[in-house]
Amino acid sequence: MPESLISLKDVCVHIGAKVALHDVNLNLVSGEIVTIVGPNGSGKSTMLRTLVGAITPTAGTITRRPNLRIGYVPQKLHIDPTLPLTVRRFLSLPRRVSNAVATRALEEAGAGDLIARQMTDLSGGQFQRVLLARALLNDPHILILDEATQGLDQPGSADFYAQIAQVREAHGCAVLMVSHELHVVMAASDRVICLNGHICCEGAPETVVSAPEYRALFGSGTHGALALYRHEHSHTHDDSCAHDHDHSAEERT
């Protein structure tokens, strides 16, 4: 049996008066690749931030393997355009790392040539690779990526996913990612989790694609990004802490 790295049990997260996540159960084991899909506002980023410890659940429990190391690539990272900051210095924030460690991480992320560049001069794809390098600095057991290819063009995003596959091969780490590019990531995933405030369905990619819950959210095709913005409710939520679940975020999209 593969080792359990981190698990969520009956997790609910309220943000203000709003229920962002409810009754979430998840177990991530070593080496697996798991993709989370879901409409905008469905709690994907909230779930990742809960896993990395940035958000404390309102209810439920998180169990982490002792000394678990997580590498996290957030959805958004704003760098002040007026602030001079080289890639090398960025990698030493907030914790100083040696040149050797910084260089190795950049090479693993396919960004070995960027070490002396200014952060604000990087292209979208280069910036994401530097974020990936930063996530690799502590030799993580799990790499968590939140829409890491958002804003990249199709070849750029394919390159980035190929890099992730290489990193996983080299590190043997588990990968948990949020992606809108179903057609790209589904084939590479061991498991897909379909989220809409709670886990609607999960399983092997081909199982999830044919699940009624998934089809209700994304339509019957696997058209990836386009399908994700269409969202209809064909199932009811009768879970205990879902009383004020609000779908305004999806309706805005």
Ligand code: ADP
């Ligand atoms: P996703 O990543 O799936 O688009 P999020 O996890 O970012 O969704 O958000 C889930 C819900 O929580 C949304 O309805 C969003 O509006 C709300 N939310 C997230 N972060 C905040 C915040 N800082 N303040 C208020 N509401 C938030």
Ligand code: MG
């Ligand atoms: Mg998000």
